[in-house]
Structure formats: structure tokens, C-alpha cells
Amino acid sequence: MHRFAKPSVFLKLTDPLLPWLAGATAILIATGLYFALFASPLDYQQGDTVRIMYLHVPAAWMGLFCYVGMAICGAMSLIWKHPLADICARATAPIGATFTALCLITGSLWGEPMWGTWWVWDARLTSMLILLFLYLGYIALVNAFDDPERGSKAGSALALVGAINVPIVKFSVDWWNTLHQPASIVRMDGPSVDPSMQLPLALMILGFTCYYFVLLILRVRLELNERRIRALQLSGMFDERSDQEAEKANSYDAGHNAEASQ
Amino acid sequence: MSEFFSMGGYGSYIWGSYAITAIAMIALLLATLRSLRNSRIERDQLETVLQARRPRRTKKAPKAS
Amino acid sequence: MANFSGSDLTCLRGERLVFGGVSFAAQSGDAIMLRGRNGAGKSSLLRVMAGLLSPRSGQICWDDENIADDRIAHQARLQYLGHQDAVKPVLSVRDNLRLWGQLRGVKNLEQEIDTALDVLDIHHLSRVSGRYLSSGQKRRTALARILIGQSDLWLLDEPTVGLDRESCGEVSRMIADFRSSGGIVIYSTHIDLEVDNPVILDLDKFAIPMVEWLMEHSEFDDLGPDPAQEAAQ
Amino acid sequence: MNGFLAILQRDLRLALRQGADSVMVVAFFIVTTTLFPFGVGPEANILARIASGVIWVSALLAAMLSLERVFQTDYEDGTLELLTLSPVSLELLVLGKVLAHWLTTGLPLIIAAPLMAVMLNMDQNGFVTLMIAMLLGTPALSLIGAIGAALILGARRGGVLVSLLVLPLYIPVLIFGAGAVEAALLGISATAQLQIMGAILLITLAATPFATAHAVRQAME
Numbered sequence: 001m002h003r004f005a006k007p008s009v010f011l012k013l014t015d016p017l018l019p020w021l022a023g024a025t026a027i028l029i030a031t032g033l034y035f036a037l038f039a040s041p042l043d044y045q046q047g048d049t050v051r052i053m054y055l056h057v058p059a060a061w062m063g064l065f066c067y068v069g070m071a072i073c074g075a076m077s078l079i080w081k082h083p084l085a086d087i088c089a090r091a092t093a094p095i096g097a098t099f100t101a102l103c104l105i106t107g108s109l110w111g112e113p114m115w116g117t118w119w120v121w122d123a124r125l126t127s128m129l130i131l132l133f134l135y136l137g138y139i140a141l142v143n144a145f146d147d148p149e150r151g152s153k154a155g156s157a158l159a160l161v162g163a164i165n166v167p168i169v170k171f172s173v174d175w176w177n178t179l180h181q182p183a184s185i186v187r188m189d190g191p192s193v194d195p196s197m198q199l200p201l202a203l204m205i206l207g208f209t210c211y212y213f214v215l216l217i218l219r220v221r222l223e224l225n226e227r228r229i230r231a232l233q234l235s236g237m238f239d240e241r242s243d244q245e246a247e248k249a250n251s252y253d254a255g256h257n258a259e260a261s262q
Numbered sequence: 263m264s265e266f267f268s269m270g271g272y273g274s275y276i277w278g279s280y281a282i283t284a285i286a287m288i289a290l291l292l293a294t295l296r297s298l299r300n301s302r303i304e305r306d307q308l309e310t311v312l313q314a315r316r317p318r319r320t321k322k323a324p325k326a327s
Numbered sequence: 328m329a330n331f332s333g334s335d336l337t338c339l340r341g342e343r344l345v346f347g348g349v350s351f352a353a354q355s356g357d358a359i360m361l362r363g364r365n366g367a368g369k370s371s372l373l374r375v376m377a378g379l380l381s382p383r384s385g386q387i388c389w390d391d392e393n394i395a396d397d398r399i400a401h402q403a404r405l406q407y408l409g410h411q412d413a414v415k416p417v418l419s420v421r422d423n424l425r426l427w428g429q430l431r432g433v434k435n436l437e438q439e440i441d442t443a444l445d446v447l448d449i450h451h452l453s454r455v456s457g458r459y460l461s462s463g464q465k466r467r468t469a470l471a472r473i474l475i476g477q478s479d480l481w482l483l484d485e486p487t488v489g490l491d492r493e494s495c496g497e498v499s500r501m502i503a504d505f506r507s508s509g510g511i512v513i514y515s516t517h518i519d520l521e522v523d524n525p526v527i528l529d530l531d532k533f534a535i536p537m538v539e540w541l542m543e544h545s546e547f548d549d550l551g552p553d554p555a556q557e558a559a560q
Numbered sequence: 561m562n563g564f565l566a567i568l569q570r571d572l573r574l575a576l577r578q579g580a581d582s583v584m585v586v587a588f589f590i591v592t593t594t595l596f597p598f599g600v601g602p603e604a605n606i607l608a609r610i611a612s613g614v615i616w617v618s619a620l621l622a623a624m625l626s627l628e629r630v631f632q633t634d635y636e637d638g639t640l641e642l643l644t645l646s647p648v649s650l651e652l653l654v655l656g657k658v659l660a661h662w663l664t665t666g667l668p669l670i671i672a673a674p675l676m677a678v679m680l681n682m683d684q685n686g687f688v689t690l691m692i693a694m695l696l697g698t699p700a701l702s703l704i705g706a707i708g709a710a711l712i713l714g715a716r717r718g719g720v721l722v723s724l725l726v727l728p729l730y731i732p733v734l735i736f737g738a739g740a741v742e743a744a745l746l747g748i749s750a751t752a753q754l755q756i757m758g759a760i761l762l763i764t765l766a767a768t769p770f771a772t773a774h775a776v777r778q779a780m781e
Contacts, residue, residue: 037280049272055283078774098286106279113272133728140724144715153778154711158725161707161771165729168760172732179739211287218294225301232308377645379780403647411638417577418570429566430646430653 010084011224014217021214028207035200050197052110058204059103060124062212063131066096070138071163074156084220086152089159090142091219095212097135103128123177127170134162148230329355329390329479331511336385338371345371346533349385351526353511355479358502358522361515363530369515370410372530373482376513377407389480403431405480406473410488412465413472416458420449420468423457424475431476443474447497462489470498481505483514495520563648564656571660581626585665586672589622593676604681611682612690612741616697618676619669620730623698626665627705627726628712628719630657635713635779644780650773658706658769666698682745689744689754696757697737703764704729710775732760 036054073089076082107125108118119125138155145151332352338345345368353359361369374380376387378394378401387394394401414423421440428436444450447467452460460468466489473481481502487495499521502512506523514520575581596614600606634640643653673694674687682690708726712718740753 047272048276051276052279055279059283095290098290102283102286105282109275109279109282113275130728130731133724137721137725137728140721141711141715144712144717144721146716150714150778150781154715154775157771157775157778158711162729164767165732168732168763169728172735172756176735176739211291215291215294218291218298222294222298222301225298225305229301229305229308232305232312235312379641379644381781399647399649402645405645407642407645409638409641411641413638413642415574415637415639417574422570422573426566426570427642427646430563430643430648432562432647 010220014220018214018217021210021217025207025210025214028203028210032200032203032207035203039200049110049113052106053197054200054204056103056106056110057201058208059099059106060128061205062208063096063100063103063128065209066092066099066212067131067134067159067163067166070096070159074159074163077153077156078160083149083152086149086156087220087223088216089156090152091216091223092212093135093139093142093155095215095219097132097139099208100128100132100135104132121177123174126177127173130169130173131166134166138162148227329509329511331387331389331480333376333382333387334385336372336375336387337383338368338375338380339383340368340371344535346530347535349528349530349533351528353513353526355509355511356506358506358512358514358525360520360522360525360527361513361530362527363534367530367534369530370484373407373484373513373515377405377482378402379407404478405482406476406478408469408473408481408483408486410484412469414457414460414465414468417456419454419456420444420460420471421453423468424472427472428475433476436475439475440471443471446474446501447471447494463491463494466490467494467497470501474501479510481510481512481514483512485515485517487516487518487520563646564652567643567653567656568660571657572663575660575664581629582664582668585622585626586668588625589618589669589672590676592618592621593680597680608681608683611677611680612686612745613738614680615673615676615682615690616734616738616741619673619694619698620701620727620734622669623665623701624705624723624726624730626661627709627722630661630706630709631713631776632709632718640713640776641780644777650776651769654706654710654772654776655769658702658772661706662699662702666694666702669698670694682741685747686741686745689750690741692754693737693740693750693757696754696761697733700733700757700761700764701730703761703768704733706772707768707775710772710779713776713779733757736760 032054036051070089070092073085073092077085077089104125107128111120111125112118138158141158142151142155145154330352331354332350334350336349337347338349345366349372351359361372363369371380375382378387378398381395389401389404414420421444424440424443425436428439433439440453441450444453447470449464449467449471452464452468457465457468466486470486473483486498490498495518502514502520502522506512512522514522593614596610597607600610631640634643644650646653670691673690677687677690705722705726708722708729711725712721715721736753736757740750740757743750743753
């Protein structure tokens, strides 16, 4: 009967996992950075700028990965009505939006020296931009309700609808791009990925994925904490209190202020 | 060394993208940790009040706040 | 002999527990009156009974068949009156009522509307558009709606809001007629609506004391130190 | 089916009585389109080049403008609750409401579109394709938009929110709608684009009523 009980399973499972994930994130990203910045060859065409790829491609991967994750959470929330699915989707959205924005920014920084322009209406960049809009729509919707749970549910439905739409958008943008884009412009997939580039790329992708899971666990905990706080506040503990309890409540205030001023 | 930082003349683009990525990722992590800490503090305080409050229904006028 | 019952119903609104462990049973001709403080969950229970809201636990059965299994059949047998009157300002009273009759597939719709308007004494308003109605007249239009078409179950949420004493008498008569024809009425009201020996369901008794409940269910204490455990040590 | 016709009839009657709605949408469409020559200059060949895109974007915005009203008023006065409880499947009722929305907003836009095409100096051989493309595209816009309109029920700032949710989902319709007209203007067959638009319409017709009905039920909880 109590939904508050279920999340504890999540906490028990993730508690021992968290330090390992955090460690893996640090190691993977550190070695990935070493290879990306020092020990990887230059692209014969792009020179040093190819190093931006080691951020751009993992960020793009994370943007898509997070959206797929949100859609899966949305489907689970629809089928099993498990509150944790809504919470996970909600916790994923800002991470996915950040990575999508990073993908666009690094793409732009890569494009300027290569194409001489900050923005190209390239099919991939444009699709990522639309993905960012989808993220922003989700975040706005989820936060637009007074009842957070209602917001999460509406968001899950939207994530699912958006996920069905993403392939259609991708297809139509590709089609639009081939129609309008002169073929002479260098495409993002221009440089063939050399095996020596694959290692840092794989390390960074794995590192970013681990980073996502670390952040996901933390954000889900945050959300669970906030739910518990709301439940506690709603319980009316502070309504009808005896002197003794009022005293306790005062000590609460005092404690809180002490903590806050640290 | 300076050759490494100049990155064949593209240093500002490359270091710029690495810096932005690092800032964004670290900021997201720190913001999450910070609000997690705050929520934990607030929750602990509320739980203390909850535990202090024995289940008894003493009717008293609500304290004006 | 129809049988409408619910067992062990728990309802959660947002993150707040409204009530827990509510059971009820009614047979043709019965009336149940819901009582309780503000926020005790009278409206929520009626919405759960209508199928608008799924209960967190427990189930509701009509003739021993869970209403969640066949929503359309349940919706065909029930008439629900909510807080709002759903009267469109630009449509006449008759046009307003016609939609609901059409959705229920009522035959002889115009006749049924006439009868319903007569019962609630608003026949003279049938061509008046909704925007000119007083709140009492709107409420009576909404009440006329539940008379249109066949139904076995009425769920009335504060049916007498905005009505004068005289109209309350009409509502009482409506309910009595409906019960004598084998209908089940479940209603909530603040003022005493004259209904013959209704079963009283006091939702205050099923309120879940949040403080105790939260203390019992603090499973996610692994998030931080558990004050209770610390105290025990 | 009776329920579908009943709700369609009522919504059309409401739109007629409340008037203004269709007129406003068309007026918005015309005014938005007229802004472009002020923005890009009145040279005939530039206008002719961008005409199809401008008309589609304006139509998109105009169709979106009226979305909020599809469910909002019914939600506020309790009608939506009763529709959810009526013994007709909610998907069918949603479809009826969307059809009414399209008849009162999409259809007037299709009629107004050639007029704006003339004013933007679009070549005559694109007109038929434009009308066909809009005939296929605007119902899809109404269907997709209805999901957004249902999702925002009970939210703060519903109007702005619905545009943020719905516009990204409109992009495929925009791409193929404008692409079809462009092809026709170049003298190429636009069949491929129109077929894809037909496919989009069929997919949305099959899928969106369920999503919308689900969102409406959620809002009733």
C-alpha cells in the first residue's frame, strides 16, 4: 500500500554501487583526457581541432542516451505506474539537456575553425537542436504543475510521445538537409575515425555514461528526500502542538539555522 | 609546452570547448550535491521533530506564526 | 438486485494520504451518505467510485465484477454530479442537456429532457442560454442531467450547493424516486438533505494520522542517520 | 459513433456561437504573413522564393494559437470530467473534438492560404500542391497539438507551455509541407512529399487519440 517503501530498495541497491561508479567516472575521464589531449594522432585534414571530437561525440551520445532513458522510464511509468520511473525520468532531463547543449556548443567551436562559421544547418546539429527543444519542453512541463507528481506523470507521457517523434524528426531533417545542402560542405562525419582515435573516444563515452549514472543516483536521492520532506510537512506535525513539542520545534528552527550558517 | 597549449593555432577553440564541458559537468554535479546536502539537513530536522512527537492528540490552538 | 461494494480502499492525492481501509456495500434502493471534515476525502471517494481516480489499494465491484475491468459498462450505469455544473454559457439549457443524452444514446431524448426539466421546475428556462442562469438554476440544470437516460447508480458530490430550501426538497424527492425504482445513491452533503435512513459512512474514521503513519514507514532512513535508531543506541 | 457525432456537433455549435475563434485564427495567419515583406523587403523574387515557407510557418503558429482552447474551457467548467465518464470511449470523443478544432481552424487556413500565396507573389503552379499539402498537413497539426493541449491541463502558464511542447513536434510537417510546394514550383513531382505527409497524417490519426485520451485521464485524477 505504501509507495514510500519501494524507493528504499533503490537506495539499498545503489548505495554500494555509488563509490565504484564515481571512481570509474574519474578514472575513465582522466585516462580519456590523457589520450585525447596528448596521446592521440592529429587528423591530417583537421589538425588539432579533431580533439574537440572527443567531447562532441560523447556529448551527442549522452544527449540521445538520456532521451532514450527518459522514454523508457516514461513507458515503465505508463505500464507499471511505478513512482520511481517518473522520478528517474525527471532526474535525467537536466543531465540530458546539459549534454545536448554541450554537444551544440562544442560542435559550434569545432565548426568555426573548420568551416569558418559558428553554425551550419547540418542535419546532425539541427537534430540535436530539436532534441534540446524537446528537453526544454519536458523540463518546462514537469515544473509547471503545483502538484509535482502530476508534473512527473505528464512529463513521462510527453517523453514517450517525443521519443516516437524523434526518428520521424531525424528522418525529415536528413531529407531536408540533403535537399538544401550543397554537397561540398564538410560533414561532421568527414574524418574517418582512426583506430587510435577510437580508444580515447570509447573512454570518454564510457566515462560520460558513468558520470550520468552517478548524477542520476544523486538526483533520485534528492527527489526522494524532497518527497519525504513534503510528506512530513503535509503531515500537520506543526499544527497542534503542546508546549513540550513547541520547544522541540524551536530547537528544530535553531538547529536548522545553525546548519545553514555553517 | 606553449606549442601544446596553442594546439596548432586552434588553442582557444579546443581549450574553450574543454573548459565549457568541464564547467558544465562540474557545476551540475556540485549543484546536485549541494541541494542534496540541504535536503538531507532539512529532512533530518523534520525527522527529529517527527520522532519527538509521540502519537497523541492534544488539542491546542495552533500557534500563531 | 444490483450490488455495489468496495473493499479496503486507500486513496492518495498528490503525496498526501486521504483515507485508508474504507469499505462499503450497497444494494438496489440503498443510499449512502458520506460525511467528514473538509479534506477527509468525500469528493475523492466519489471519484474513486466513478472510476475517475484509481484507488492506491482495494477494489470496487458492481455485482462482484471489478469496475476497472469494464469501464464503459460502469460509466453507462452511473450518473455523476461533481462540484462544477458543466453548463456552457453559449448553449441553451436544452442544448446543454442534449449532449449528455446523446452520449448515453438515449431514445426519445426530447421527451426525456422535458420530463427532467419538469421535475426540477426549470422548464420555462429551456431556451435560455447558460450565461443568463443564476447559480441555483445552473445547479438544477446539472441535476436535470442525471435524470436523463437509464442509470443504476448516482454519485452526487454536494448536490445541494447553491440551492434554496425548496429545491433541496426536490432533490430529496428525486433521490427517493430513484431509490424506489431500484437505484443506488451515494452522496456527500454538508446540510442535511432529507433522505430516508441512509447508511452513514464517516470518512473521519478512516483518516490516516500522517504523523503515526510516517513514523511507521520511514523505510528510507538509509538516506541519513535514523534518529530513532540513534536514540535506541 | 453517435457520441463522436454528438461531440463534433456540439463543439462546432460552440465555435459558431462563440464566433470569433476561426476569424481570429485566419486574421492572425494573414497578419503574420504580411509581416514578412516588411522584414525582408518587398522584392518580388525574394518573396516568391520564401512564400511556401512563410505560409507554412504562419499556418503552424496560427493553428497553435487556438490549441489551448481545445480542452481548457471544458476542463475548467467540469465538462471534460463528464466526457471522461460518459459511456463512449474517450479516444473517440477526443477525435471528435480534434476534428471540430480542425474544421474551425485548419480549414479556414487552407482557404486563406492561396490568397496569401498570391500576395507573396508565389508562382501559380504551386497553388494546387499548396492546398493539397495543407489539406494533409493541418489535420496532423491539430492531432499532434491536441496531445500538448491535454498535457498542459491544470498547469500554470498553459499557453506559452503548449507552444514549447508542440512546435518541435511540428517540424516534420513543416519540412515536408514546404518541401512539397517547393518541388511543385520547380516543376518536379511533389508526390513523394505528399505521400510522406499522408503517412504522417495516418500515423498521427492512429496514435495520437490514445496519447491524448491518456493525458486527459491523467488530468482528471
